[in-house]
Amino acid sequence: MLTKQNLALFFGTLFVLATLFFFFIFPVTPPWQTSGRLVLAVRAVPGPTADFTLLLGVDNIELYKADGGTEKVTVRVRRVTLVPGSDALAVVLDASVPTGNYSGFGFILTSPELRNSWQEDEAPTHMSLVGDTVRLDSPYHIEKDVTSTIVLAFDTLTSIHEKDGAQLFLPVIQIETRFNATPLPEEESTIHIQGGIIEHSATYGMDWDGRMRYNFRAPAVESEPTENLQVEFPTDTATDIDILAVPDDSATTSTTTLTAEETNENDIQKVEEKEEEEN
Structure with a gap:
């Protein structure tokens, strides 16, 4: 039999669980903390062609406070589409976060794939990740009732x-953080950011160890040399090499000098003989 005390306990527990679930699912700052608005959006760096479209997921966003703390922003995986020929900004995060100074942010990349922009029915090309954790050092700050923005431009090429x-x-990512900016909504969950003060801009790239490095772009993969490499030449090639062999320089110089000395001695001897005949 349910008593009033049991009912109060039941509904109290239900309220607590619902509150925890709400703050876990939705990135909302508790009402007892001062907060500002943070918008995180991504796009592709505009390129000369748009033959392919890049799709990837962004998950587990973390904001790093300047004092060393971490503010975790729980969001569901956002699947974004990046077209090199377009500068549209796709919204990944639009949330209220605690005020303060921040030193950077991080997130998890998931399931990158390429699609042919001209053949939409063609199966996508799935890509592997060298590292899925992206951590970027880019300072910004949040103030009460003010909007700050972070724009990530992926250099897909x-x-x-x-x-x-x-x-x-x-990933090679260009970052720009702004304070007191105005996000203007556009079509299909995209925005345009107007105004604001640029606080920081930089480029980071992932190396072959999966680490993000400042002002870095990973070089193309180079083949490693084979150990104890032996090169065999065909018979006719070896003959050509023998013909092109250059004699030792010192031997050539020595021979040339000796010939010049002999020539000089012969000339002197002829002059002396001519003088004797005249006398």
Whole structure:
């Protein structure tokens, strides 16, 4: 039999669980903390062609405070589409976060793939990740009732590599943080950011160890040299090499000098003989 005390306990527990679930699912700052608005959006660096479209997921966003703390922003995986020929900004995060100074942020990349922009029915090309954790040092700050923005521009043309017949994605990201900016909504969950003060801009790239490095772009994969490499030449090639062999320089110089000395002695001897005949 349910008593009033049991009912109060039941509904109290239900309220606590619902509150925890709400703050876990939705990135909302508790009402007892002062907060500001943070918008995180991504796009592709505009390129000369748009033959392919890059799709990837962004998950587990973390904001790093300047004092060393971490503010975790729980969001569901956002699947974004990046077209090199477009500068549209796709919204990944639009949330209220605690005020303060921040030193950077991080997130997890998931399931990158390429699609042919001209053949939409064609199966996508799945790419592997050298590292899925992206951590970027880029300062920004949040103030009460003010909007701050972070824009990530993926340089798709320099992020895609091939190794052993497989496509690899090593992200190269241009970052720009702004304070007191105005995000203006556009079509299909995209925005345009207007105004604001640029606080920081930089480029980071992932190396072959999966680490993000400042002002870096991973070089193309180079084949490693084979140990104890031996080169065999065909018989006719060896003959050509023998013909092109250059004699030792010292031997050539010595021979030339000796010939010149003999010539000089012969000339002197002829002059002396001529003088004797005249006398």
